[in-house]
Amino acid sequence: MAWQENEPPAVPVTTSPGTPGNSSSELPPPASPENIRILSSKDETGLKIIIGSGVELKGRLEESGNNLRYYFTGRSIEGNTIIRENIAGEILEVKAEQQGEDAVIYISIPANLKYRSASEEGGKKETITISNFITGIERKTFGSKGERIILKTVLPLDYSSEQQGTQMKIKLPFLLKGSAPSEYSFDSQLMQRLQLNESEVNGTQGMVLTIETKNPAKFAFGKSAEGNQLHILFVDQSDVQQLGSAIVIDPGHGGKETGTIGSWLKEKEPNLDISLKVAALLRQRGMEIVLTRDDDSYVSLEERADIANLYNARLFVSIHNNASQNNPAAQGSETHYYAPLDNPELFMQSAERCRLATCIQEQLVSKLRRVDRGVKTGPSSNFSVLRNTRMPSALAEVVFLSYPEEEQLLQQDYFRTLAAEAIADGITQYCGGSAEIKL
Numbered sequence: 001m002a003w004q005e006n007e008p009p010a011v012p013v014t015t016s017p018g019t020p021g022n023s024s025s026e027l028p029p030p031a032s033p034e035n036i037r038i039l040s041s042k043d044e045t046g047l048k049i050i051i052g053s054g055v056e057l058k059g060r061l062e063e064s065g066n067n068l069r070y071y072f073t074g075r076s077i078e079g080n081t082i083i084r085e086n087i088a089g090e091i092l093e094v095k096a097e098q099q100g101e102d103a104v105i106y107i108s109i110p111a112n113l114k115y116r117s118a119s120e121e122g123g124k125k126e127t128i129t130i131s132n133f134i135t136g137i138e139r140k141t142f143g144s145k146g147e148r149i150i151l152k153t154v155l156p157l158d159y160s161s162e163q164q165g166t167q168m169k170i171k172l173p174f175l176l177k178g179s180a181p182s183e184y185s186f187d188s189q190l191m192q193r194l195q196l197n198e199s200e201v202n203g204t205q206g207m208v209l210t211i212e213t214k215n216p217a218k219f220a221f222g223k224s225a226e227g228n229q230l231h232i233l234f235v236d237q238s239d240v241q242q243l244g245s246a247i248v249i250d251p252g253h254g255g256k257e258t259g260t261i262g263s264w265l266k267e268k269e270p271n272l273d274i275s276l277k278v279a280a281l282l283r284q285r286g287m288e289i290v291l292t293r294d295d296d297s298y299v300s301l302e303e304r305a306d307i308a309n310l311y312n313a314r315l316f317v318s319i320h321n322n323a324s325q326n327n328p329a330a331q332g333s334e335t336h337y338y339a340p341l342d343n344p345e346l347f348m349q350s351a352e353r354c355r356l357a358t359c360i361q362e363q364l365v366s367k368l369r370r371v372d373r374g375v376k377t378g379p380s381s382n383f384s385v386l387r388n389t390r391m392p393s394a395l396a397e398v399v400f401l402s403y404p405e406e407e408q409l410l411q412q413d414y415f416r417t418l419a420a421e422a423i424a425d426g427i428t429q430y431c432g433g434s435a436e437i438k439l
Contacts, residue, residue, distance in 0.1 A: 001252075001260045001267060001323045001397070027052040027125070028079075035078040036103050038096050040085055044158035045174045047085060047130040049094055051105060056123035066109035068117075068128065075103040087113065088135055088154040088228075113154070114176070132157060133178035134207070137194070139186050142344040145239060147191055149232040151209065156227030166192070166213045170221075170232065171199075173206040190214055190236050220348045222341040233344055240348075243391050244312040246288045247427065250385060251275035252320035255298025260323035262401040267321050268296065270410045274398065275319045277420030278427075285428060305388035315356060316393035317427060318385050321410065323402040331403040332371025335361035336395040338386035339377065345390070352392040360396050360426030367422040368415070370399055370406065392430075396423055 027037050033054030041048050051057065051070065060071040076098065083094035090110035097104055107128060109115055117128045132155040140148040151157075153175065160171045177198060184194040192212040199208040209232075216237040223230055251272040253259035259267030272293070279289045290311055292304045308316040324330035337357040339350035346353075357375045365372040386393050398419045399406035409415040 001320055001401075030054055030078045032076070032078075034074075035076050036072060036096070036105075037077075037079045038083060038094055038105065039080070040083045040094070042156060044132070044156070045129065046132050047087065047092070047155055049083070049092075049107060049128040049130075051126040051128075052121075053124055057119075057126060058123065059126065061117075066111055066113065066115070068107040068109070070105040070107075070126070072103040072105075074101050077103045077105075087130065092130065130155070131176050132174060133176035134180040134196070135178060137180060137184060137196070139184075139188075142233070143235070145189055146233065146235045146344055146348075147188060148344065149194065149211065151230040151232070153228045153230075157223075157230060159221070159230055161219070161221060163219065166216055168211045168213070168217070168219055168232075168234070170209040170211075170230070171201045171206065172209065173201040173204050175207045177207060190217060190234070218348065220350055222347060222350065224341070231341055233348060235348060241312075241390070243314045246290050246311040246313045247282060247431075248290045248292065248308040248311060248313045248316045249275050249279050249282075250292040250304050250308075250316065250318040252318055254293050254296055257298055260321065260401045262323075262407045263404070265401060265407060265410060267323075267401055270321055270398070270416055271319050272296065274416050274420045274423070277417060278317075278319065278424045281420060281424035282427060285424075287427075287431070301384040302388065304385050308389045308391065308393070313389075313391050315391055315427070315430070316385070316389045317356075317360065317423065318383075318393070318395040319423065320395060320397050322397040322400045324400065325402070328402060331400050331406055332373040333361065333364040333368060333399060334373035334376055334397045335364065336376045336381035336383065336386065336397070337393065338381045338383065340382075343387075346387070349392055353386075353394065356392045356426075356430045357394040359430040360394055360423055363422040363426040363429070364396065364398065364419065367418045367425075368399065373397075 027039050027050060030037055030053060036051060036053045039050045057072060062069045077096045081096045085092040087110060092110060093108045095106045109130065114131045115128055117126065119126055132153050134151065134153055136152045138150040142148055157175060158173055162169045177196065180196055182196050190213050192214050195210045197208050199206060217234045218237050218240050219232065219234045221232055253268040253271060259271065275291065279291055282289050290307065292307050293299045335357040337353035339346045339353045341347050361375050383395055386395055399410060401407050
């Protein structure tokens with residue numbers, strides 16, 4: 001089990017494109033078909049307020065600016081009666097109340113927001129959609145020449161990107177321009193210009209943000225935890241560190257640091273054995289391998305990262321076995337990487353770190369056939385050896401020593417060999433080679 005030492009507080013972020021917001025837009029059926037329910041949900045198309053029933057609503061709407069009032073004669077409210085949504089510091093409020101035998105729903109939408117309403121499902125559902133739009137574009141720098149563009153929106157956004165030469169296009173479906181300027185000019189050694197244009201994106205109206213650089217650049221993208229900020233980081237391609245050829249394998253724990261102690265094993269023992277087997281396999285494949293320890297010796301967390309950094313290694317893989325004090329049934333394999341948005345130097349490697357962890361995880365699951373606990377990142381992956389290494393790095397938790405069946409498997413040489421083959425094959429796959437040699 002990996003240890004986290006002297007960790008700084010981490011800001012949770014999401015770093016992969018996808019549908020923001022995870023609220024369901026399906027109203028549960030009312031106890032009586034005549035009853036009315038309300039619900040809010042968010043997705044890339046905007047914030048939706050949904051009024052629904054089991055039969056046609058047949059309501060009457062009164063509008064005054066961004067204030068809406070729906071009247072439903074002879075109908076009853078069921079379930080939630082108040083919804084409040086914070087949108088860029090403004091509160092959208094929905095209140096449903098019973099007035100005698102009638103249901104009344106009040107919707108107060110902040111004045112700066114645009115909305116549209118639509119009747120759906122044969123009049124059984126009324127949907128009020130608050131469109132997403134840009135509230136601002138901010139530019140920051142990092143390091144000596146690194147650039148960070150922050151695109152801010154009122155709601156979570158979706159995006160895709162396409163790079164051609166010195167031009168990067170970020171496509172933003174369902175997004176309105178708002179009051180944002182169409183063109184930005186910055187005093188930058190790298191950025192030539194930044195433009196914002198309305199355009200069709202994936203068959204729907206949206207925006208395209210174009211960044212033109214003076215020289216070829218490497219880009220990385222990530223969204224804030226709330227999903228309504230897109231961070232675009234880029235550096236001159238010529239400034240990207242050219243890594244060496246060495247691959248550093250790090251057997252977790254050692255010496256006085258036993259790691260997790262099971263009924264029969266100390267974690268440091270299978271960690272070392274699996275690591276030595278990984279090193280042997282990769283050397284047979286012609287790779288230059290450095291081990292942070294090759295015997296039962298103590299190596300500090302700082303030293304492990306220092307070794308990799310001194311070698312200017314191509315990549316770093318730390319090998320551990322897991323444990324859970326709170327859940328004795330926890331089992332399976334997982335692999336970690338760490339590339340937080342608030343650490344630009346690491347975040348610029350987010351794609352490489354994620355791919356390395358994914359290659360290793362897929363091979364572990366395929367060969368060991370244990371529970372797939374997935375590739376993990378974020379605060380739970382803020383391990384010292386991942387935080388302090390300057391090259392693509394990953395940490396594999398092979399299986400759980402705290403789960404008796406998996407501890408028994410770890411006592412078997414064939415199982416440790418399978419684990420080593422999986423990790424070696426994952427590394428080989430990441431490096432673009434083929435896995436042919438086995439122990």
